[in-house]
Amino acid sequence: MNKKLLKYWKNCLLDAEWSNSMFYKEPRVTLAFEDRMPESIPEEDIELLFPDGREDGKKCKVRIAPCVLLPEYENGKPIGKTFSEYPFFITATLGPDGSLQLPENPMDRVPMFVRKFLSPNAKDDRTLASLDEVDSLLSAFKTDVATEEEYWKACEALFRKATGMTFAEMNYPDQPEMVITKAPVTGMAQNILRLYDKLLECKEDLPLLECLTRCECEPLLPLPARREIYANKRHLAQMSSDFPLSVSQRETLAMYTHPRGSRIFAVNGPPGTGKTTFLQTVIANRLVHSVLSDGEPELIVASSVNNQAITNILKDFEMEAVETDTAEVGLAARWLPELDTLGLYLSGKEELTERYSMMLNTRGKGFPETYDNPERVDEYRTYYLELFNRYFHTSCKDETECQHYLRGQMTLLRDWIETGLESAAQKESGSVNGGKNLLVRMMQHFRKTSSAYEETMARWEENEDFRARYTRLTEGEEYRNLPCMEDMAVRLDISYRYQMFWYAIHYREAEFIRRLSRCTGNLNRSDRTVYLERLRRLACVMPVFISTFHSLPRYMTCSSEGNPSVPLYNTIDLPSSTNPDRCRLSWPYPRSVWPGKPSSWATSSR
Known part of the structure; x- marks a missing residue:
């Protein structure tokens, strides 16, 4: 199994998951920085975040940016971006009373780094940590915390391990702040990301995955005869x-x-x-x-x-x-x-x-x-x-009798399908074995093939539903006067094969x-x-x-x-x-x- 390719696919998914492109388009609330999760959001600010209102008694998810990446300057001129950016987010649950609580879903407790700030990244983007390092830290992140205080400290500890800085140190020096927005629909990839982690550790034989990750071209098969x-x-x-x-x-x-x-x-x-x-x-x-x-x-x-x-x-x-x-x-x-x-x-x-x-x-x-x-x-x-x-x-008495009856009917249908296909193919091709007495062999084979084909057609014509479906089809030119094999395939599709599916x-x-x-x-x-x-x-x-x-x-x-x-x-x-x-x-x-x-x-x- 090509684990390098698996790792690459996982990182591509992380890139998409860790994008913050929608953050700057969402309404946001700015609060004074505290060295802990804010206890609540004022009612007027909740209305700003949720202009269409919230269902009574329903909790909502929000995300908190606890640090700010400020523009860099050299000789009084900005280097790169001229506006502040938010590289790290923590999810919280907004209660009906405006309180901020620990997310109920453990998967939502995993904080998020914005991908563009993790190497390898674009030349003009600032780098806070490497993708591999952050991925390793997030994989080991413990979500079984009991309080908002523990949750906040765990998130900051992870951030500090990755960047070497605290939330306060990566913020405005005079008036540090934190920003809150409505959480977008993210985290949908978490199930797949966790599966990738398990696959990367897996030692079982996974034949399909092996086939999928094998970087070799499969031999091309010719179009069937x-x-x-x-x-x-x-x-x-x-x-x-x-x-x-x-x-x-x-x-x-x-x-x-x-x-x-x-x-x-x-x-x-x-x-x-x-x-x-x-x-x-x-x-x-x-x-x-x-x-x-x-x-x-x-x-x-x-x-x-x-x-x-x-x-x-x-x-x-x-x-x-x-x-x-x-x-x-x-x-x-x-x-x-x-x-x-x-x-x-x-x-x-x-x-x-x-x-x-x-x-x-x-x-x-x-x-x-x-x-x-x-x-x-x-x-x-x-x-x-x-x-x-x-x-x-x-007059079957139980489900076992019914299954036995259906299996018999399906076996019979399979025989009819195979006989119909074989007889139509032989009738159309007229192919026979060579050798002595060729004329005699041809006559015997033709009589046998014709008999099987005629029996199949006679049995098929006995069903009024089959005849009615076929008549409707042949009202158009597409299904008229087809060669034997094609005509038989059409007839079987609308009859025995359809019956076979419903019997199953x-x-x-x-x-x-x-x-x-x-x-x-x-x-x-x-x-x-x-x-x-x-x-x-x-x-x-x-x-x-x-x-x-x-x-x-x-x-x-x-x-x-x-x-x-x-x-x-x-x-x-x-x-x-x-x-x-x-x-x-x-x-x-x-x-x-x-x-x-x-x-x-x-x-x-x-």
């Missing part, structure tokens, strides 16, 4: 039946499923080119393959640095809840109560809980706390069995009931075994976990031997990211940098 693109037997599932994959999406999927493909896979394209559809196809296929192989529910994560991108991802996985009192039960609906999405939002934003299914912390606050509840097993079982038996016209969804719903029925004790603990079991159960009903980059590391940790934030390395099965730049990038990457197994990564860029 036409048969690999249209007769891709690894393509078993589709999340939508509205439209089949486009040519470029099939080519991309064929490269993604290629056995010699890289562990990290990037997809780049302008808006509207189908990157999200491709990612949904990847997720659908992972879900189906894990069921057919009798594997554990996979942990699949969709993430981004951008909140709007997260909102878009959440929308992509929404769906309507099923109406249990209607006569017809739809396959493409959730067969457990109260579910209207395939995505679980990992975020601490409690104000969004009415809008999304959310997990607010690793102790399960939010959706897990209410839904992942063994007391509701009988409710879930009754609800599920009613819908299952009505749809399939069966309902299989995992039954798995959720089965796993929940075996649970005992406190499920809200965050120790490794209990927490991982909960994540796997949740993945049965919410196949995709959705989170911003800065929040995700917090959810991929567990408690162990008194340490509340031990990273769960090699845990995520498929991490995917969306980068909201001009071009949106999508990477299926098998398992992740912060918890990730060696499999495949996915990412996307707008």
Whole structure:
């Protein structure tokens, strides 16, 4: 693992985190300097800091600049900047009564140096300390202080170790001051920065991270052959039946499923080119393959640095809840109560809980706390069995019978898909083995291929829904008169592959009931075994976990031997990211940098 590169990435993130570009644009209050944290802020000054007012009884964060970097002069002329600058900040909590208190969140207690004053820096910027030295001091900074006085002294001690000066010494000599502003939305990178620290110390084998930091070019694979693109037997599932994959999406999927493909896979394209559809196809296929192989529910994560991108991802996985009192039960609906999405939002934003299914912390606050509840097993079982038996016209007695039935149906669908692809490919190519009696071999092979193809088509045509979807598609020129392989790929996308995805969804719903029925004790603990079991159960009903980059590391940790934030390395099965730049990038990457197994990564860029 290239730890130099990790260190570089960490320092780049620190550069952004330690910028003070917004400080000079914010309203600020100047107070006379004291050798301790001010006790309070006058009411009129609070109104200046928060012109739009504060919610009654709500605490707010402010930041304090306890020292001032004064302009330098030589022969009466200023050198460099002609105005005062603030190189160091301490965060405090502003209480409803105007009192300044110790920050409640320990992460907010870590003081902040402004990056431009730490070497290496620009030639014209003044240097107070080195980045490496400050980074080391901050990593060792103790946040378990009990009082405002201890907190202030700890911050000043750190500052003095880094710069050799006290707050008073780096200030106006005659009238020292301190400045207070409303705290900006910073500190979001702290989870990632702490993860970097742990990765730099980690001695575990992290295959995906090794692949990501290996500064070598991967061998370029040629574009797959036409048969690999249209007769891709690894393509078993589709999340939508509205439209089949486009040519470029099939080519991309064929490269993604290629056995010699890289562990990290990037997809780049302008808006509207189908990157999200491709990612949904990847997720659908992972879900189906894990069921057919009798594997554990996979942990699949969709993430981004951008909140709007997260909102878009959440929308992509929404769906309507099923109406249990209607006569017809739809396959493409959730067969457990109260579910209207395939995505679980990992975020601490409690104000969004009415809008999304959310997990607010690793102790399960939010959706897990209410839904992942063994007391509701009988409710879930009754609800599920009613819908299952009505749809399939069966009389299954429990979730295990349902899973056995679904596995059989999925195995049958897989056989039909493979037979359809093979027969279409053979019918189109007409390729046969050479040798003696070539004419006889050709005739026998043609009859066998034609028979398999005709049987597949006859079986497919028996389904009215399939025929109706295909008729709608072929009203346009794009899908008319296609060669055999292309036509078969289109037909399978809107039929068997779509069915396969929903059979897998309902299989995992039954798995959720089965796993929940075996649970005992406190499920809200965050120790490794209990927490991982909960994540796997949740993945049965919410196949995709959705989170911003800065929040995700917090959810991929567990408690162990008194340490509340031990990273769960090699845990995520498929991490995917969306980068909201001009071009949106999508990477299926098998398992992740912060918890990730060696499999495949996915990412996307707008």
